[in-house]
C-alpha cells in the first residue's frame with residue numbers, strides 16, 4: 480500500500496484538469512479557502528481522512544466541507560483528504 484507522502488507527491492503532478500475548480504464548488508461548502516468541487520463522485524475515501532471537516536450532502540451525491548480546518552491537526556487532515564481524492568475534487572484556493 481502506498482504511504483500518504485507518496486500520494487501527496489503524485490497529487491502535485493496531476494494535470495490542470497484534475498485540479499479542483501473554485502468556480503464549481505459544491506454549494507453546501509462553508510465559506511473559506513477549503514472546498515469540494517462538483518467532480519466529487521463521491522467515493523468516500525476523504526471521509527476517512529477528515530471526518531471532522533467533511534460529510535455527505537443531504538442526498539449523498541457529493542461531499543463538502545461543513546467546517547474549515549482550524550489548527551495544525553485539522554490542516555493536516557484536510558491536506559490528507561486532498562492528497563487522497565482520486566478526482567482532484569478538493570481544493571484550498573477558495574475565498575479566505
Ligand code: SF4
Nearest residue numbers: 519520522523525564
Ligand atoms: S475523495 Fe474526492 S471524490 Fe471521493 S468523496 Fe472525497 S471529495 Fe468526493
